[in-house]
Amino acid sequence: MKIRWPDESQERLTAARGRLEVAREILSDRGADSVLGVLAAVLDRWQDSESPWRARLAEELEAAGGFPVALTLAGLKLGLEHWSGDALRETIERERSALLCGPGRRWIPFSSTHILLGGSIPMPSLLQPILSMACLSPVLVKSSSRDPVTAPLLAESIRVIDEEIGSALEVVSFPSHDEAGLDLFLDSPCIVASGHDATIHSLASRLENTTRLVAYGHRLSVQVVDRESIADDVMVLARKIALDVALWDQQGCLSPAALYVVGPDASEGVARLGQAVATALEDLNETLPPSEIDTRISTQIVHERDQAAMRSAAGNATAILTGPGTSWTVVLESDASWRPCPGHRFLRLSPVQESRDLERALAPVGVHLSSVALTAPAPRRSELEERLLSLGASRICRPGRMQAPALDWPHDGQSLLAPLVRIGQQEPPPIR
Template sequence: MTDSRSWGGRRAPRRAAARSPPTRCSVAEAAEVRAALLRLRHAHPGLRERRDVVDVLGSLLDALAAPESTSRDALAGALAGETGFELRTVQAGLELALEEWTGDALRALLRDELGRTPTRRAAGFPTTAVLLAGAIPMPSLLSLLLPLAVGSPVLARPGRHDRVTAPFLAGELARLDPALAPCLEITGFPTHDEDALAAFLEADCVVVTGSDETVGRIEARIPPSRRLVRYGHRVSVAVIPIAAGDPRWPAVADGLALDVALWDQLGCLSPVAVYVVGRGGLVPEEIEQEMVRAFEAVEPRLPRGKLGAEAATAEAHERAEAELRAASDPALRLHCGAAWTLVCERDLRFRNAPLHRFVRVHAVADAAELQTALAPLSRHLAGVAFEPGESSPEPWLSALQRVGPSRICRPGRLQAPPLAWSHDGQGPLRPLVRFTDMEGDWKGGVGAVEPRGNRGR
């Protein structure tokens, strides 16, 4: 992968180029970026004093989550044209992901994570700069909405694969509340424009999503006095320790196929490997056939987007490599459709996948073997789709917890993280604010707290 994709910046070969709709992302120079930050700093006091911002943002989320949302349909159509995803796949991905991202969910998140107490207060920064990446809209929506929710004006630089989501959000805010619109500005500058990047990074808080390389590059330029929020490279897997022949397998396989098909496996919550229970490292044939059925069934309903030359070459290479290994290992079995690939193999070593609906299926004997297999992923594991077997799930959950994913859910739900998901092990709001602890009894006014050294004199 040569570019960063959403929810953590996994790299993948680019898909075929698509016609880009007009957007508000214009190329800016360093002076224009600094001017935008200055305007946002001037807007900060007004945003901080408003008490209805969360209600406005909640109304925007409610409009997107509504069953027959015209706003969501407009976003889906623009994204399909910009990113190369098939329209039906985008519509299904947005509907699933946004169904629980409601105004009530936003208010609950603020209450639970930042609830004001007599001794602690939280405040957003005067400015937040958000460096976006990837082609999937949900992380971009979240990265732009949450700073506004805590009272911080936002300057956003969209990534090259999604120049739709940020302008769409800005337009929705302007429609719902024109007075709030100046608190979100969008800029654009080439990645090689070091002066413009330096100006962008002068914001009080910087949020960066992308590959580990991108995050490291930004981190090296941020002084300790400024807040940096990082979302780097992540991958996801599925762990299904239910026996072959279990009546749940058809539904589980359908859920896994959905997790892979949505967003064409390009997000960090898209599983790249599935771990099942099998003897001698062999994937049971019944499980294998159930997954083949599910992957075949999902394709007509959620078609894959067109592949660019680089992505198609990577897929062909990995298929050929699997065929070559299968010639000397009868346990390795390769199943290919027009737009999907399953490789069932006993080798538990994690191999890179070309994405675009390419999944490796491995068999483990027990939870201990699973933990060993996943250990190399411990720094990068985002989500796990998990369905427990008939025995206690605790050994498997304990093994997963030791490896360290930030989310475990049922198959079919990986692409629908809750608004309050502790992405990368941290709450979504706390990194975006500064806390002030209040010690002492302030009801008596200044001087009510007597210094300890004066007591008893």
């Protein structure tokens, strides 16, 4: 006789989906303005530098094997700087007006939105459920295994302000090999997913054609510094660059995977700036100590360092600056070939003689380009901006601000709300 034991995670999923059906009615009854008001208040609480939510997130994330407390607090401080309740209201209202621009247009929320979170950085886990709920869709979130903390805390912080609206956010977890659980989770009219391109591709192949898939695939960011900007105060710039590298231990798509110095004598600029960034990273080792890294990551770092040493031995003008153990690495490259970045405070600086060469250097990753931190004097800035945007960048920012995108930043070049709702159009009745 075969005994079929009930599957606990599937039962939890089914129960959560049932509760969200009730929550859907609640969101509809309460209406857009009321829901938005509550979500704005939640964001304001998180934005407060004394917020107990931030402190809990930092402590619980470290306890769960995530980032050290100081690193999480620094990341949240910068990331939430402009994520206020007012910014949320303005963003939603502006996007809603744009979407409803046209006669008879109506905004129809999905009956549920299921969000599959990936990665280890809390920021997307905070914003994505809020955006979907602001569209009046109840939300089921599957936390990332590397950040099991943020989504449940967000749900709790909403419930504290408004129990009813808080019921429209459910968080579940199930093992990645639970195929039946995943199929159940993917049974929704709208799926939001972030992760590697292969993961997204695989997910897409499992969905019904009618399901809306809002995908955030593999992205990376870079720093571009005009040679002329490397002046006497190079340490000021280096500290900002080092902060961009150190925050979230370079694990996110907004972290710089490479830095290009553009202009005549770019190699000299690479050497000068590289030394300064190394000094700044060493300083950050004290104030923002890095996370512990496992053998897999340290193998990659050592492998990339050794490859750079081999290039140097082969006669290339490559230099490697390193911190204690694998804590940080700065590689001063002699050319601008694209090479892998293992993250965890590993930065390559490459020389590019002319701005048009930058396009060649970034061509292998152009489609994956997210943000670019640009340092350039005014006359050259607009030309570089133009080139970078046409290459695929969806955001140009200043160094030191890479981890602080505006709340209304069109993530990966997509409108924030349009993918999360359906727009219907009601044609006027015939004129008699």
